[in-house]
Every structure is written in C-alpha cells, then in structure tokens.
Amino acid sequence: MARGRRQDPRSDEVLVEACNEGDAREAAEAFDALYRxxxxxxxxxxxxxxxxxxxxxxxxxxxxAYLLRRFPPTGEGIELTAKLTTLLYxxxxxxxxxxxxxxxxxxxxxxxxxxDLPAPAQSDSDDLQKVLATLPxxxxxxxxxxFVDDLALNEIADVLGxxxxxxxxxxxxxxxxxxxxxxxxxxxGE
Numbered sequence: 001m002a003r004g005r006r007q008d009p010r011s012d013e014v015l016v017e018a019c020n021e022g023d024a025r026e027a028a029e030a031f032d033a034l035y036r037x038x039x040x041x042x043x044x045x046x047x048x049x050x051x052x053x054x055x056x057x058x059x060x061x062x063x064x065a066y067l068l069r070r071f072p073p074t075g076e077g078i079e080l081t082a083k084l085t086t087l088l089y090x091x092x093x094x095x096x097x098x099x100x101x102x103x104x105x106x107x108x109x110x111x112x113x114x115x116d117l118p119a120p121a122q123s124d125s126d127d128l129q130k131v132l133a134t135l136p137x138x139x140x141x142x143x144x145x146x147f148v149d150d151l152a153l154n155e156i157a158d159v160l161g162x163x164x165x166x167x168x169x170x171x172x173x174x175x176x177x178x179x180x181x182x183x184x185x186x187x188x189g190e
Contacts, residue, residue, distance in 0.1 A: 007037070008033035012080065014030075015034050016078055016084070020078065021077075021093065027072075039064070041088065044063070046060055049097050050100060058097045061129075062173055063095055067088070067091070086158050089159045090161070132178075135174055138170050139170045139171075139173055142170040142171050143178075145159060
C-alpha cells in the first residue's frame with residue numbers, strides 16, 4: 001500500500017533501518033519519507049549560509065544526494081546514534097559554504113574563529129533577523145540551532161563539533177547581546 005504524501009508515522013530510526021536493509025521499493029519509500037520530513041530543515045539551514053535561494057535549493061539536493069550515497073548498495077549504511085538532523089546539519093552547512101565559495105561570495109579572513117566572523121548582510125526587513133545578523137557567526141549559529149531548530153545543548157555541540165562549554169558560552173553571550181540590543185529595548189518599551 002502506497003503511503004502517498006502524508007507524513008510517514010515511522011520514526012527516523014525505523015526509516016533509516018529500512019534504507020539500510022529493506023528491498024529496493026521499501027528503501028525508496030523510506031528515503032522519500034526521510035526527505036519529506038527533513039527537507040524544510042535542510043533548506044532552512046542552507047539559507048543561513050547560501051548566498052541565494054537557488055543555491056540553497058542546490059544545497060538541499062546535494063545534501064540528500066550525499067545521504068542517499070551512504071545507504072546500500074553504494075554505501076555501507078547509516079547507524080543513527082543521534083537525531084538525523086545532527087547528521088544533516090553539518091552536511092548542509094558545508095555544502096552551502098562550498099557553494100558560496102564557488103560563487104565568490106564567501107571570503108573567510110584567514111584562520112579565524114566563528115565568533116570573529118562578521119555577520120553576513122541581510123536583505124530581510126524583519127527586525128529580529130537584523131538583530132541576529134549583528135551577532136558573530138558562532139553566537140548566531142548556536143542561537144538558531146537552540147531556538148529555531150530546537151536542539152538540546154549537547155546536540156548542538158555534536159552538530160558543530162565543539163565542546164559543550166563553548167556552546168553554553170556562545171549561547172549566554174548571544175542572549176546577553178540580544179537583551180542589550182535596541183530591538184530588545186524597543187520591545188520592552190524602554
């Protein structure tokens with residue numbers, strides 16, 4: 001029985017297992033369900049780092065092509081030890097940064113830490129986006145992973161490959177900067 005376009009009720013773990021060990025039809029259905037479930041997340045991540053929407057859509061495609069290659073018969077399979085988004089985030093981020101570099105729009109200044117990188121220009125007129133854009137890259141990324149993507153602190157550490165203490169520090173500093181911003185003062189009526 002075809003599942004159609006409705007949300008597949010199976011967990012990511014069950015779907016990954018079907019991709020790893022199922023027959024061709026079952027694996028294709030499971031991969032399709034994973035794609036439908038996580039495509040918006042991957043696109044949202046790509047848009048944080050990609051220079052434009054077209055590039056972000058390419059990143060979406062490249063990220064799921066990477067995931068597909070990890071499953072049999074071309075790959076050895078995936079064993080989930082955390083949420084699937086923990087695997088997808090760094091892949092989407094890397095693909096977006098690579099695409100931006102190829103387009104000549106990503107120019108890191110030597111060997112710098114994410115907290116030292118300037119915020120990218122934002123064309124969005126939303127006040128909150130403007131405030132977030134003023135934060136250093138590392139703080140903004142941690143805040144987005146925590147409050148937009150709803151990841152736990154240990155998951156953020158895994159996704160970014162940084163110590164838990166660094167996550168906590170960036171979160172604390174980012175929240176403090178947001179609280180002291182003109183946007184927050186206007187929201188409080190100061």
